[in-house]
Amino acid sequence: MDGTAASGDRNPAGGPAGPSGAGHGPGTGNRTGAGHASAPNGVAGTETGTEADTETGTENGIETSAGTGTGTGAGTGTDTGAKTGIGAGAATTTPGGVVTKSPGRAGRNLPAAVGVGVALGAAVIGSLYTVKVAFLAVVLVVVGVGVHELVKAFGGFGIRVPLPPLLAGLAAMVVGPFWGGTSFLVGAFAVTVMVLLTWRMFQGAEGFVRDATAALFVAVYPALLAGFVPLLLAPEDGPDRVIVFVAVTVCSDIGGYAAGILFGKHRMSPLISPKKTWEGFAGSTLACVVGGALLVHFLLGGEYWQGAVVGLAGVVCATLGDLVESVIKRDIGVKDMGTLLPGHGGAMDRLDSLLFTLVPVWLLLTLLVPVA
Numbered sequence: 001m002d003g004t005a006a007s008g009d010r011n012p013a014g015g016p017a018g019p020s021g022a023g024h025g026p027g028t029g030n031r032t033g034a035g036h037a038s039a040p041n042g043v044a045g046t047e048t049g050t051e052a053d054t055e056t057g058t059e060n061g062i063e064t065s066a067g068t069g070t071g072t073g074a075g076t077g078t079d080t081g082a083k084t085g086i087g088a089g090a091a092t093t094t095p096g097g098v099v100t101k102s103p104g105r106a107g108r109n110l111p112a113a114v115g116v117g118v119a120l121g122a123a124v125i126g127s128l129y130t131v132k133v134a135f136l137a138v139v140l141v142v143v144g145v146g147v148h149e150l151v152k153a154f155g156g157f158g159i160r161v162p163l164p165p166l167l168a169g170l171a172a173m174v175v176g177p178f179w180g181g182t183s184f185l186v187g188a189f190a191v192t193v194m195v196l197l198t199w200r201m202f203q204g205a206e207g208f209v210r211d212a213t214a215a216l217f218v219a220v221y222p223a224l225l226a227g228f229v230p231l232l233l234a235p236e237d238g239p240d241r242v243i244v245f246v247a248v249t250v251c252s253d254i255g256g257y258a259a260g261i262l263f264g265k266h267r268m269s270p271l272i273s274p275k276k277t278w279e280g281f282a283g284s285t286l287a288c289v290v291g292g293a294l295l296v297h298f299l300l301g302g303e304y305w306q307g308a309v310v311g312l313a314g315v316v317c318a319t320l321g322d323l324v325e326s327v328i329k330r331d332i333g334v335k336d337m338g339t340l341l342p343g344h345g346g347a348m349d350r351l352d353s354l355l356f357t358l359v360p361v362w363l364l365l366t367l368l369v370p371v372a
Contacts, residue, residue, distance in 0.1 A: 128233075136230060139229050140171060140175065142351065143174065144167055144171075147218055149337040149347060150218050150337070150348065154214050156332070159207075160211045161214050161218060166223065168192075169219060170223040170226070173224060173227035177228075179234075185224075189224050225356075226358075232358070237371065243299060244295045244296060245358060245365075248292050248310060248314035251288045252318040255280075255286060255287025256319075260277050260280030260283065263280075264280050268280075269323060285315045287315075288315035291311060292310040293307035296365075296369060300369045310361055313361065314357050314360070321355055321357065324356070
């Protein structure tokens with residue numbers, strides 16, 4: 001990792017101009033300082049102010065900035081400065097010289113994220129291996145919160161998406177296929193679409209296409225995709241299949257996080273998700289392939305190569321799901337879809353990769369490791 005330093009330039013108006021510095025990596029920052037003077041009641045005075053500050057922040061690089069400035073004026077002088085950084089590891093310098101840093105290099109509160117992850121894992125495993133329907137209830141609650149987050153976000157743009165029929169359709173698609181199979185899922189989705197269109201019809205013609213399109217979007221993402229959970233869970237070894245699906249997705253997240261922190265330099269998609277790097281993707285791939293091979297072999301009795309294929313599909317789909325969610329959030333102008341999960345954001349911020357991984361993993365396990 002390396003960094004650059006820049007010294008301050010004099011402000012033509014006589015006030016000090018603070019330094020600007022840029023570190024190698026996602027974190028960037030600028031600091032400006034200006035001296036202003038006022039002479040109340042015609043009383044003139046002279047002030048000379050100097051400032052110097054040095055800060056080091058790391059995010060795939062080291063950033064150092066320092067600057068001095070001198071300002072003269074009548075009366076009193078005021079010097080203000082602020083430093084902002086974009087990306088993980090950004091720092092803020094207050095006018096008083098106090099430096100505050102963001103939660104971490106990956107832009108998340110790691111202890112809170114780990115705690116929430118452990119709690120969710122316990123809920124998943126506890127419900128999976130006790131009463132299967134209890135696990136479906138957990139899925140219904142979490143995805144239901146995600147639906148609410150999307151509806152609320154669209155509402156900020158004046159897009160009216162009816163929440164009650166969406167939640168009812170979600171319940172039908174998440175619970176019914178456990179007994180009714182794929183036929184029930186297709187039928188429940190079709191009925192949900194019909195109800196959504198009819199519901200919106202009674203609210204008038206203005207904006208119908210816009211609102212109906214948004215409603216159908218939410219009916220597919222996340223509702224319909226979540227409807228494949230009961231299909232994965234229904235067989236006798238369903239809990240083990242769900243564990244494979246969830247664990248492969250988690251492997252993508254953990255492997256990408258670790259490799260990105262340690263080695264990340266080359267951004268994958270700066271315009272969509274500036275924090276993602278190709279080195280992180282390589283870490284995700286390694287973790288998913290190894291994790292998938294071991295899980296499929298020891299939990300489902302499949303071959304190692306079959307698990308590796310599942311892992312490869314998982315890492316590609318998990319990454320795409322994360323990027324799609326990033327595009328959605330950029331379009332609606334939010335950093336996180338909610339604040340339900342400390343260190344993670346909203347429900348949709350955790351569901352993005354899982355939703356995109358679910359269907360391919362279900363399909364591959366059905367084909368490669370059929371139920372005995």
